[in-house]
Structure formats: C-alpha cells, structure tokens
Amino acid sequence: MENNGRRGFMGKAFGAVAAVGAVGSLVAMKKSWDPLPSVKAAGFTTLDMTIYEENQLVTEKWRGKPIFVLKKTAEMVAKQTEKQKARDIIIGGSHYMVSIGLCTHLGCIPAYNATEQGFLCACHGGQFDFSGDVTKVPPPRGFDIPPFKIDGTKLVLGEAGPEYTKMKETGITL
Amino acid sequence: MAHFTKATSVKDWLNQRLAIDTIEKVMGSEYWIPKNINFLWAMGMVLVITFVLLLVSGIFLLMYYQPNIETAFYSVNFTIMRDVDFGWLWRHVHGVAASVVFLIIYIHMFTGIYYGSYKKGREMIWISGMLLFVAFSAEAFSGYMLPWGQMSYWAGMVITNLFSGGSLHADGLVEWIRGDYVPAQAFLTRFFMLHVLLIPLAILGLIALHFGSLRIPHVNNQDGEEIDFEKESKRYLNGDKAGSKVMRFANDFMSKDMMVVGVYLIFFFYLVFYNYGFAMDPVNFDPADGLKTPAHIYPEWYFLWSYEILRPFSVDIGLIAFGFAQVIFVLLPFLDRSPNTVAANRRGLFRIWFWMMLINMIILTAMGKLPPSGIYSTIGFFAAILFIAQWIALPFITMFEKKV
Ligand code: HEM
Ligand code: FES
Numbered sequence: 001m002e003n004n005g006r007r008g009f010m011g012k013a014f015g016a017v018a019a020v021g022a023v024g025s026l027v028a029m030k031k032s033w034d035p036l037p038s039v040k041a042a043g044f045t046t047l048d049m050t051i052y053e054e055n056q057l058v059t060e061k062w063r064g065k066p067i068f069v070l071k072k073t074a075e076m077v078a079k080q081t082e083k084q085k086a087r088d089i090i091i092g093g094s095h096y097m098v099s100i101g102l103c104t105h106l107g108c109i110p111a112y113n114a115t116e117q118g119f120l121c122a123c124h125g126g127q128f129d130f131s132g133d134v135t136k137v138p139p140p141r142g143f144d145i146p147p148f149k150i151d152g153t154k155l156v157l158g159e160a161g162p163e164y165t166k167m168k169e170t171g172i173t174l
Numbered sequence: 175m176a177h178f179t180k181a182t183s184v185k186d187w188l189n190q191r192l193a194i195d196t197i198e199k200v201m202g203s204e205y206w207i208p209k210n211i212n213f214l215w216a217m218g219m220v221l222v223i224t225f226v227l228l229l230v231s232g233i234f235l236l237m238y239y240q241p242n243i244e245t246a247f248y249s250v251n252f253t254i255m256r257d258v259d260f261g262w263l264w265r266h267v268h269g270v271a272a273s274v275v276f277l278i279i280y281i282h283m284f285t286g287i288y289y290g291s292y293k294k295g296r297e298m299i300w301i302s303g304m305l306l307f308v309a310f311s312a313e314a315f316s317g318y319m320l321p322w323g324q325m326s327y328w329a330g331m332v333i334t335n336l337f338s339g340g341s342l343h344a345d346g347l348v349e350w351i352r353g354d355y356v357p358a359q360a361f362l363t364r365f366f367m368l369h370v371l372l373i374p375l376a377i378l379g380l381i382a383l384h385f386g387s388l389r390i391p392h393v394n395n396q397d398g399e400e401i402d403f404e405k406e407s408k409r410y411l412n413g414d415k416a417g418s419k420v421m422r423f424a425n426d427f428m429s430k431d432m433m434v435v436g437v438y439l440i441f442f443f444y445l446v447f448y449n450y451g452f453a454m455d456p457v458n459f460d461p462a463d464g465l466k467t468p469a470h471i472y473p474e475w476y477f478l479w480s481y482e483i484l485r486p487f488s489v490d491i492g493l494i495a496f497g498f499a500q501v502i503f504v505l506l507p508f509l510d511r512s513p514n515t516v517a518a519n520r521r522g523l524f525r526i527w528f529w530m531m532l533i534n535m536i537i538l539t540a541m542g543k544l545p546p547s548g549i550y551s552t553i554g555f556f557a558a559i560l561f562i563a564q565w566i567a568l569p570f571i572t573m574f575e576k577k578v
Binding site for chain 1: 328331332335336340341343349350351352353354355356358360364464465466467468469470471484485486487488489490492545546547551
C-alpha cells in the first residue's frame, strides 16, 4: 500500500517532468519550421510606372511572388464599372491594375489574353477580368493587391500607403 | 537465470538464445491461411516487394541527389541520368514503382471492399491500411518535389495552398509549412527530410501495425466464411491436409504468393525498361520557375480522382468535398451497416454500389486529366456529386440488406 503510494507519486512526478519537456519540445519544433528571419525581412520592390505599355501585361517579382502590372487603355477606363475602378492605382493620370499574380484559388499564375482582356487560370479554370476581379469560380475573390505606396511616378511594393490602406479597409483586397 | 546447455549445432545455439524455432512457427509454418482464396490475396506481398524496390532504388538515388534549389534539377536529370552508371535504372525503378504501387494499392483496397474484408474484427486491418494509403500519398507527394522541375514547384504551390482552408485564409499556416512565402529552399529541404526519413519510418511502423492487425482475425476468404482456425489447424497438423480448410503461410501459401510476385516483377521490369514514360511527366523536365505556371497542372494519375472532386466547386465547397473524399474510405467499416461478410455480388444493392463506385472513380480519374472546361467540367461535376451521394446512401442501402 505504502509502496503503491510512492510509485504513484513517482509516476506523477515523472509525468509532470515529461509534460513540461513535451510542451517545450513542441514549441521548439514549431518554431524551427517558421520562415527564417532573412526570408521574412525580404525587402521592398520599387517599380518605375512610366515604362509600361497599354494593355500589355508585365510580370514583376516581389517576395518571390509574381506581380501583375497592366496599364489600362482609355477604352478600358471608360467602360469600367465602379467595382472595377475601385481596384485601380492611379499614377500620373494613368490607371493601372497592380496585383499579386497568383490565382486566389490555389495559387497558379493565370495567363492574360490581351484580345479578350481577361485572365484564365489553367489549373481549375478560374477567370478574372482586366481589373483583376474574379468572373468565374473556383477562385473566391479577385487578385490580392500587394501593400503599395505611391511615390511620384514610382510604386513601392511592401509598404502600405494611404491608397492601399483605404483599399484594405473597404475590403477591396485582403 | 535461464539454463543453457552445450549447443549441438549453430541452430541449437541460436535457438537457445533467440528461440528461432518458435519465431519461425509463429510467423511462418503455423500462421494459418484459408485455402479458399485467389490471386488477389497476393497483392499484399506484391506491395511489400514494391516497397523494397522503392527503398533500394531510393538509397542509390540518395547518393547523388542534392536537395538544393540550384542543383537539385541537375543532380537528377544530368548526374543521375547521364553520369552515374546505371543511374537511370534506379531513377526509372523508383519512378515506376512509385506509380505502380498505387495501382496495386487500389486493387488491394477494392479487393477488400468486394469481399467485405473490413468487417467483423477486421476493422483495424482496414484502418491501418488506409493510414498506409495516406502515408504513401504523402511519400509520393514529397518525392515529387525533389527533382525541382516545373511540376514539382507548381504541385507544391497548389497542394500547400490547400491548407489555407479557403475562406479561413490561414496564410500563416501555409507559410509555416513552406518556411517561406513561396516554395523555396526551406521548402525543398524539409520535404526532402520528410521523403527520405520521417515518412518512410512512419510507413515501416504502419506496415507492422497492418500485419499485427491481421493476426487475430486472419485473412478473409472468397465466401467470407467464419473459419475455426484452432480446429482446422489441428486437423492439418494431424495429417488431414486435404480435408483442412487452412494451409501454412510458409512455405505453402508463400510459394503461391511468390508465383504472383514473379509474374508481377516481369510486368514491372517490362515497364521499367520499355515503358517508363508514364511515370515521368514531360513538364517536369523543365526546371522550376516561380514566374511561369505550366499550361496544365494535374497531379500524378493516382491523385486525379480526388483532385476532380475538388475542381468543379467554388473554393470552400471544393475543399469540403475534397476533405470528405480523403477521409471517407476510412469510415467504410462503420458506414456499411450490413452484417453480411460476403462477396459484393451476393449482396443485392451493395453489388450495384460497389461497381458504380469503381466505375465512377475511373471516370473521375479520366476527367481529372482533361482540361477543366465544357463537357468535361459537367461530367466531372456530376461524377463528383455521385461520389458523395453514394457514400451518403451507403448506410441506408446496407441497413436494409437481407442476411445471406
Ligand atoms: C525510404 C525509401 C525512399 C527513399 C530513400 C527515396 C528517395 C528518393 C530520392 C532521393 C528521390 C529524388 C530523385 C528522383 O526524383 O528520382 C526520390 C524521388 C521520388 N520518390 Fe522516393 N524514396 C523512397 C521511397 C518512396 C516511396 C515509398 C514512394 C511512393 C510511394 C516514393 C516516391 C517518389 C517519387 C514520386 C519521386 C519523384 C520521382 C521522379 O520524379 O523521378 N519514394 N525518392
Ligand atoms: S488555382 Fe486557379 S483555378 Fe485553381
């Protein structure tokens, strides 16, 4: 009886030590899988917005992700709905679509068709219009817009300026 | 202390220390197998052999493969394929085995479903088998990342994105799994670790569990007959070998098993030498490029059916349907409410259910490979709905099944 009590105590004492150790190791394991600081610190990308041609999609790179830049033609700007216009970035009087070029479904890069002025994602058939808004499922929403700040005729990606903050607040991008 | 005597032979020496005679009996000559089975019961052994082929060829690939995003592609496509003598052999064996192993797994699974081998004490065999299926899927996926070609990269992108959970936007989780915003070096090295160490270890453990779960219920037979193994084995040992319903695992059943394995290996090496193309996607012969998605992304053939269940729906419903398809087979022993453990062909409505499920999965597989547009989209959509509906219907149609 007395011995059983002692064994029980030893068992519980070991259990307590093991539990602390287990929680500690899990924390260490989780943290070891985190992205490295060097990855997280991945810097900013600055785009010179004067070099783009109308209705020609250019793919830039930011944090390893493709960034779509499309300068809209006057005809596109004229026929835009309010919803499409809300996604525009206006620099020096020109309207641009700038967004992360990854399908919001599962992350493939959709292809732009300049004649049809829209994007098609080959992976599961999702479609987007020229403003980057979704027109056919499975993607749940339009392209995400990266944090940006307008700096004269330049656009800095990775920094949130007032225009971006507004888009985020109004739910135009995530 | 145990008492040891002077050994009369090497075998006796070992026997005194390791009881090898007892082990041989328990694992082989007195492990009883029903006689009333057919070649489909050899698939387990075929799977063991295929796993050994993967292990051996993998070890040789491992000597030259470099898990680095700059060099991985070349270490596979140039070093292993051109420089290393017979390097191509290991790669083709590995690739073909990774593909064929799933063909055999599916045959093995559907054999189990057909003969009701997941019921009446055999539930753990089924569950451990499904865990093996999951582990092999993870093994194949992680291996597919390693050559760091276009398909590796984009399959890695799409599959890890599944973990964002659609509208849940768990992007942090996806980045945690990748160790980066996009698949990059951290991603390649951790999947390399999973592929060559952690998952193979898990597979070995699961194989042990799978075999262990067979001991008590024994394997099923063609008529689902409940055999008294105690009585039948006594009968066999007393000399009535012909009258007994069982036989020894070794060497009686093993010899038949190995016959099937022999035929299989001829087929297997025919594929390795003359027809390995199906296991090597041409798109993966382009190095990974994070700024260009290939025109078509599709998984290896063995994942196509579940991929097709994901594809036709909007993102959240797609993910739910996909998750459903991934886990539902595990629940089969509990969703099948009928007490009958007999071949599906003798089970009324279940017979139709079985053949429809098999054919539908072939249709889903075919549609998953075709571009997601027009008529294929529509067929895929209805096949996906049918798949889900069949599982929902299963408890009801089996509940009212007549006892045979
Ligand atoms: C423990 C055993 C294993 C080891 C050591 C191993 C090792 C490797 C290595 C080093 C590679 C990269 C070279 C290459 O791509 O050809 C590879 C690729 C691959 N492995 Fe494994 N592997 C093992 C088991 C498996 C299993 C069980 C499966 C699947 C069921 C599998 C599926 C694959 C696939 C699909 C590839 C890509 C093949 C290709 O693209 O050529 N491996 N493996
Ligand atoms: S990733 Fe674009 S539709 Fe699925």
